[in-house]
Amino acid sequence: MNQTTLYLAIAMAFLFCSLGCKSGPSFQASNLIIEPTEAVVYDSIRISVDVTNIGGTAGKHVVILQIDGVEKASKEVALDPGMSTAVSFFVVADELGTHSVRVDGLASTFQATNDRTPPDTTITAGPEGEINLDANTVTFRWVGSDDHSLPDELAYSYYLEGRDDGYGEFTSVTSKTYPQLPEGSYTFHVRAKDKEGNIDPSTAERSFTIAMPVDFVLMPGEERTSVKSFPVDILLPSNRTTIFSYTVAPFFASGISCIIGDKIPFEYTEINGERHVNLARVPYTVRVPRGQGAGIYDLRYTFGIFEGGGGRTTWDNPYVPSSSSLLGLVEFRLRVKVESSR
Numbered sequence: 001m002n003q004t005t006l007y008l009a010i011a012m013a014f015l016f017c018s019l020g021c022k023s024g025p026s027f028q029a030s031n032l033i034i035e036p037t038e039a040v041v042y043d044s045i046r047i048s049v050d051v052t053n054i055g056g057t058a059g060k061h062v063v064i065l066q067i068d069g070v071e072k073a074s075k076e077v078a079l080d081p082g083m084s085t086a087v088s089f090f091v092v093a094d095e096l097g098t099h100s101v102r103v104d105g106l107a108s109t110f111q112a113t114n115d116r117t118p119p120d121t122t123i124t125a126g127p128e129g130e131i132n133l134d135a136n137t138v139t140f141r142w143v144g145s146d147d148h149s150l151p152d153e154l155a156y157s158y159y160l161e162g163r164d165d166g167y168g169e170f171t172s173v174t175s176k177t178y179p180q181l182p183e184g185s186y187t188f189h190v191r192a193k194d195k196e197g198n199i200d201p202s203t204a205e206r207s208f209t210i211a212m213p214v215d216f217v218l219m220p221g222e223e224r225t226s227v228k229s230f231p232v233d234i235l236l237p238s239n240r241t242t243i244f245s246y247t248v249a250p251f252f253a254s255g256i257s258c259i260i261g262d263k264i265p266f267e268y269t270e271i272n273g274e275r276h277v278n279l280a281r282v283p284y285t286v287r288v289p290r291g292q293g294a295g296i297y298d299l300r301y302t303f304g305i306f307e308g309g310g311g312r313t314t315w316d317n318p319y320v321p322s323s324s325s326l327l328g329l330v331e332f333r334l335r336v337k338v339e340s341s342r
């Protein structure tokens, strides 16, 4: 082939291709989107690009995602000429800091941060409003929730305003029982902390008041007899069958007297294999002397329960042990309202 013929062949090829010769497939990525660009470690991040076939024929192309220079994922696309498709990847950052992203020549970054959102705390059980003194053992329960800590990764701190000085240590405990609270007003506070140390700033609270009920409404000179039940609360030593008996003298408050029956009836109750002693129903008589002024009068009397019997009590000396085997103390409380007229 001489030089003239070669030039002619090249010119013919150009002419042919300009009339109908198609180029091969060619792909171009655009519109790199990272959502979100700031995420908590181990949260899912979506990375997407639009891929367009800018070539002349259909073809396939592998889109490669690199994070910090390392290939993390790839996806194959098949596109006709002139067509586009979105390609998405989901990744998590397992280290704090800035991470580089590269997809088909496009580059950007995202930030992996610590969890900065505090948890929520909710009280699920516990008293509210006014409570009778007879039900003065109260239990609170609570739960917490967080955007990144699991329930068993949360810690809690609580306190009972009116009883405790302030918040205690953070622990995994999710309930608290306060036995035999005295009369008064209380507010229970509890707050959760997530594993990153974020503390719920809006603590959960519940307020309640424990009030002693009025047992009697009497006029001066009146007398009335009733019975009072005590909760089971004194554990009897194992294998003991001692019978208890006590004589209780009258006790007084501002002139009002209360006489407990000569023999206090004891009973036993079995709880989970343990024997508990309790005063089942104690008969008592309240006397209001003539000339007693109107008002609310509280009568309180504490006596001991001793093993072996033979103990005695007097109104000015609450309990006198006959031996060293004091099993427990029982408080007898009454609130008497004296009216001046009806």
Ligand SMILES: [Ca+2]
Pocket: 115, 116, 117, 118, 119, 146, 147, 148, 149, 194, 196, 198
């Ligand atoms: Ca959190």
